[in-house]
Amino acid sequence: MRSPTRPALLAAGWAAAAALVLVAPGNLVMRLAFGMFDDPGLGRQSLLAALGVLLALATVRLGTRTAVRPQERRADGTVRPALWARTATWTAAGLPVLGFSVPHLLWGLGLPLGVAGGSRAELAGLGGSAVFWALLVAGPVAGGLLTLGLIARWGQVFPAWVPFAGGRRVPRCLAAVPAAAVGMLVGQYGAMMTGCLAFGVTRTCAPGGGAEVLDGSWGFAGTYPVFLLWGTSLLAAAAGYLHTTARARLSDS
Known part of the structure; x- marks a missing residue:
């Protein structure tokens, strides 16, 4: 499928899948994670998200089956991911570090970058919290390093030093499912x-109030687009991993 049909179908599939997974369900994954099951629209939103996931998988399959470029193998036999998969993965690994860990690091050190006067006092005590440093500063960095496994050799084959599994192929779900789940969440x-x-912040977004904390604090508000871009790139990275490993299996069969 070398005609414009292939890129058009892939673009339409990814656009529709992104809308169904990220926009249509609202904040579905977070509500499920916190046990908020009383929303009457939960069933409809879950169905839309499920349809989006199925469409994304179908689009990955289409891209894999109709790929026109030859597959690149590394010296150890693992597959070198396509450029778009590597780009998405590096983006997904770097965004939470630059857009989340770094601002929180500055805030923890007492530098109120992008924070209005009313919220500066609340940031003053963050530096003494171990939970703050572990979850909001170190956590995204660790997540970024794990994300790179989606394009690394050890994301396809367990390293030799791993007990009982060294040298064996990594189960695809072990890498793809956590990445997709976190991508949907954020x-x-x-x-x-x-x-x-x-x-405009509405009751839907801040039902308990508290929207005033964003007034003049572009540092807080800027984390929201970071979450969106992080989630989008992480889902694309998971799709790239499935694409890479599927092509490896096709060539081995």
Whole structure:
């Protein structure tokens, strides 16, 4: 399929899948994670998200089956991911570090970058919290390093030093499912809150109040688009991993 049909179908598939997974369900994954099952629209939103995931998988399959470029093998036999997969993965690994860890690092050190006067006092005590440093500074860095496994050799084959599994092929779900789940979690939240920033914070976005904390604090508000871009790139990285490993299996069969 070398005609314009292939890129058009792939673009349409990815656009529709992104809308169904990130926008249509609202903040679905976070509500499920916190046990908020009383929303009457939960069933409909779950169905839309499931349809988006199925469409994304179908699009990955289409891209894999109709790929026109030859597959590149590394010296150890693992497959070298396509450029778009490597780009998406590096983006997904770097965004949470630059857009989340770095601002929180500065805030923890007492530098209120992008924070209005009313919120500066609340940031003063963050530097003494171990939970703050572990979750909001070190956590995204660790997540970024794990994300790079989607394009690394050890994301396809376990290193030799891993007990009982060294040298064996990594189960695809072991890498793809956590990446997709986190991508949906942060991406849905980012899509919802970025929309609220663009069109005005409403009761839907801040039902318990507290929207005033964003007044003049572009450092806080800027994390919402970061979540959206992080989630989108992480989902693309997971799709790239599935594409890479599927092509490896096709060539081995």
